[in-house]
Amino acid sequence: MSDTHQQDWDPRAEGVLEDQIAAYDEMRQRCPMAFSDYLQWSLLRHADVMRVLEDHDTFSNAASRHLSVPNAMDPPEHTRFRRLIEPYFGPDAMAEFAPTCQAIAEAVVDRLPADGEVEAMTEMGQDFALEIQCAFMGWPASLHEPLRAWVRRQQAATLAGDREALGELALEFDGVIRELLESRREAGDAAPDDVTTRIMNESVEGRALTDEEIVSILRNWTVGELGTISASIGILMRYLAANPELQGRLRADRRLLAAAIDEILRLDAPLMSNRRITTRAVEIGGHRLEPGERLTILWGSVNRDEAVFDGADEVRLDRDPRDNLLYGTGIHVCPGAPLARMELEDFMQALLDATVEIFLLSDRPAVRALYPAGGYSEVPLHVRR
Template sequence: MSETRQQDWDPRATSVLEDQIAAYDEMRSRCPVAFSDYLQWSLFRHADVMRVLEDHETFSSAASRHPSVPNAMDPPEHTRFRRLIEPYFGPEAMADFAPQCRAIAEGVIDRLPADGEIEAMAVMGQDFALEIQCAFMGWPTSLHEPLRAWVNRQQAATLAGDREVLGELALEFDGVIRELLASRREAGDAAPDDVTTRIMNETVEGRALSDAEIVSILRNWTVGELGTISASIGILMRYLAANPELQGRLRADPGLLPAAIDEILRLDAPLMSNRRITTCPVEIGGRRLEAGERLTLLWGSANRDEAVFGDPDEVHLDRDPEDNLLYGAGIHVCPGAPLARMELRHFMEALLDATIDIAPLPGQPVVRALYPAGGYSEVPLHVRR
């Protein structure tokens, strides 16, 4: 493990937290592999992040202090669980869920005022994320508000760095999932045929999944989805409000939305980072790391690397999608990417169909989210339908 080192930067400095994106842009040129007590080794460049993603033998995903299936697994264990999980996000599954996805998007958009002010993160982002995720999992609508309260408490505890409360919240969330599993077992053959029930009946290597494995899979899907989808909605709505020319172009040609969504989320990350741990001594970016050192891969920086994207703030709808690390890369690329892309496309299509204009609110600036969250905590906008 690393000895006491001098810090190259302070990720919790006020100047960094006020605008993470700008701070990461500066670090990418000044110190692209940087050490801090808070994040350990942070990687800012696209090439360095790609190297880590493609070399899972040197840079292990088993960096979590808690079981995480399959996020914190390496091959061959990771491979077995990915094989189990991927069909849930395959073309057939997405086609089946698409009508319900569109209906939920339209229902959330229908709540917009005819001509008035909204706060996009709470009114649009969080509502859509809660409703769409519960629908995909087959969970009752009665869970919407308890999950909203849980997400808010979890975000507050994360910002406060309160590990005790975070541990309690993790157990609380696991308890919610275990109650859902128990109710399905009690129902027997009458249990709903949904994603949650199907996961319960899966096997790996010829054995049934343990409850701990089922809970971990469902927790990863749900907690990750609630945060990133709501953040993505806020980022997308803010960007189109601030860029009326692109907003008009997408209204005229909705077929451009998939490329535009990925590109806007490239330059303003909804998910800021991921973790790895070294398995052996290695040199990266001119820095020497020993075995057992922790790394933070900063998507919010790598996806803005000038060496790959030129001016990172320019939106190009014809970029090579392989360069965009929005959903990661390599063997750990996000299995839920097809679902997230479909959800965001349906939401943005419904939003543009139902509105005439989305604009910033004069005198009411957006408020950036604080690490580890990406995007914004407040996005005040004016909409006309």
């Protein structure tokens, strides 16, 4: 489509990548629906994104070249798989996992120095994301370091735009999952009763899931979780270190913690974007789009829209939570939101319990992550316990 649309911006320009959030704020004022060869149509305004999320007939999720269950599906296929998946994140499942979640959060936080520096992304965020996700899936601790190395290589290939390497990495990850499936099949009745085994035994429309479908579900849960949970930990720790007044409020009243987490992550998105594709001609954001045009929802802009959030750059704990699209909305709202909220709240609870102060380092500022990652690549802080 780039031969028919004028380039409004370059999302990979150095000035944009230096601070994506600031760049999106500026674009939202100047050009709230912007075209680029890289992202096609970028949506930066809350109202436009709400329209897309609520009209899944016109704005399809089937924007991936590969099977992605159920992320890149539309009804009725999406509905069948969502019905299968949602109980894994329902109240009973969360209650069952809660003691493990709390124990892992406390164990990770317990590694903090008594009085010293910590790099919050690698030492806290990545450790917690790896350990909590493997525990939830029922995967062995021996996978922590191979998965950490895989994530690093995937991030490097993504930043380099190396499609060949990304394809090889996807096959490598799928191979890990297939080995886990095979070991459970060999174990038969002795296989562990965990999330992975339960997914293997699911059916849809009266038939067993294919291995390709099982791998896709487990891949989406794991890859997405590893990136967004670690990014969220870095964002949250840095924000509290930079805002001692809020840090003090949360230490004094933990009942504010859940609202504060969602509000801080509204300001600074851990997940930067999602994609859609038009199924028919449509007018949106002052533009006419034809069928087959690709859109990128920029969550890093949408949740900071001044038209919806008064004082959008401030943390306010009394906002209407329905306006916050941290986990999306509509039929494609993130099914894992209950798990993510529990994980982040448990981690922050443990962090506040185990420390008396978290503050920034004057000589080592945090380093922003580059698109498509959200948050930070490095968050050096000082903690006192």
